Amino acid sequence: MSIPSWVWGQSVMWALAHIYLWARLVRGTTPSRSRARRVGTVLAVVLAAFIPASLITPFFVDIAVSRWIAWPSNIWYGLAVYLLILLILTEPVRLAAAFIGKRRAKARAETPDSARRAFLARSIAVTAGAAATGIVGYGMATALSPPRLDRVTVRLRRGGPLAAGLRIALVGDIHLGPMLGRAHTQRIVDMINGTGADLVAIVGDLVDGTVEQLASAAAPLRGLRSRHGTFFVTGNHEYLSGATEWIEELRELGIRPLQNERVELPALDLAGVNDVTGARQDDGPDYERALGDRDPACPVILLAHQPIQVNEAMRHGVDLQLSGHTHGGQMMPLNLLTSWAQPTLAGYERFGDTQLYVTKGAGFWGPPVRVGAPPDITIVELAI
CATH class of the missing domain: 3.60.21.10 (Metallo-dependent phosphatases)
Known part of the structure; x- marks a missing residue:
């Protein structure tokens, strides 16, 4: 059975989406060259491969095998969707905070406060993660109910x-x-x-x-x-x-x-x-x-x-x-x-x-x- 073109299209789309998620959840919240940055980057790459794997494997492997891939990858699919939505909705807050920080730093002839920027990024990441988890938990209970x-x-x-x-x-x-x-x-x-x-x-x-x-x-x-x-x-x-x-x-x-x-x-x-x-x-x-x-x-x-x-x-x-x-x-x-x-x-x-x-x-x-x-x-x- 050949793989439909829409599967490849979704795979490319999700690769790009995971670059954005990595930028907001890993790069923006961890120090450069830190162990946390390296671990987060590896995790982002693995998760980026999850969704294409769930789309492609049913065409090649037995249904009992693909089930082990489908469940974790599609739960992550749902989480990723709501993480993207919530993070995109917070972009105006992040951009406004960055603009205000630069204006203040310029007025005081100082460098922008990286610690404050990292705190805001972590706060947004934690809030979006908690909200996405709650939404997906509720959505799973609904989808799996009679x-x-x-x-x-x-x-x-x-x-x-x-x-x-x-x-x-x-x-x-x-x-x-x-x-x-x-x-x-x-x-x-x-x-x-x-x-x-x-x-x-x-x-x-x-x-x-x-x-x-x-x-x-x-x-x-x-x-x-x-x-x-x-x-x-x-x-x-x-x-x-x-x-x-x-x-x-x-x-x-x-x-x-x-x-x-x-x-x-x-x-x-x-x-x-x-x-x-x-x-x-x-x-x-x-x-x-x-x-x-x-x-x-x-x-x-x-x-x-x-x-x-x-x-x-x-x-x-x-x-x-x-x-x-x-x-x-x-x-x-x-x-x-x-x-x-x-x-x-x-x-x-x-x-x-x-x-x-x-x-x-x-x-x-x-x-x-x-x-x-x-x-x-x-x-x-x-x-x-």
Whole structure:
């Protein structure tokens, strides 16, 4: 399996980020040529290698081995993110203190007070470190806790009495991989079965690894129970993990993949399209194939991994689109970046006659940290 280009891009980005962290946490807080400076520099180099290692090793080693790398490196990933944010926020304080110190020294014809500068740097480093640790600790407790069971009622603009009261268990972004395995899957299956939903919709990003690596972790999905069955659409991570093989594996588990296709249920049409990233492998979304040539009086629900696919859903007269992908932003304030790329981060939104509901997802990607975006499974109940 080849390494995607985005992995190399993130590796370079994190190398540069660690240079900044070294400058603020090591060089700025330790005397030149001291033992503390040397130890801190070595530690910074090791930690800089951690994150690329966690991104690259799953492509080459067994999942059980990569797990030992994934946990420490992704915890550091989360800490590094919040250290960067907090340290950058304190830059105005540091720059103002340096400016005032130079002005005072110049007025007194003295050299700048290096001891005062080092004290400020250490104070900022300790404060940022303590705050980042607290945030990540809280975020880990949230990410590793059972998904929250949300309930929402969506009123369709058309449809008969058979559609009223239909309950769809919506789950996405389960992200089975080095950090989330079989127990995670079983917990989700048990929660969904406990709701007595009429239909289960898995809206992509089920896995971060191949069938060979993760078949056992996905096996509990065979136990999902609902009146109309379980349906699945691909997410972008499936196309990094062998989408074709996973489609076949899910069929073996009794799950119906919707690959640019539609099924007619007693109350409505249920359609599903492939993720937009599938186009790079000649397996992208085909809305006409999934939504064309159908009864216009019948309501249609579309499963599509990314919320941005609602633009095409509107053009094809979809009543309701169910999506995931965003994780609700996963780690505030990084949700601001995600919101630039997607029309909705989480929850309900209306786009003309098309309604959209986005789940925050039941797992996580990268850091085992969720801040301001707890994991969820949503029961979508239809009304007329």
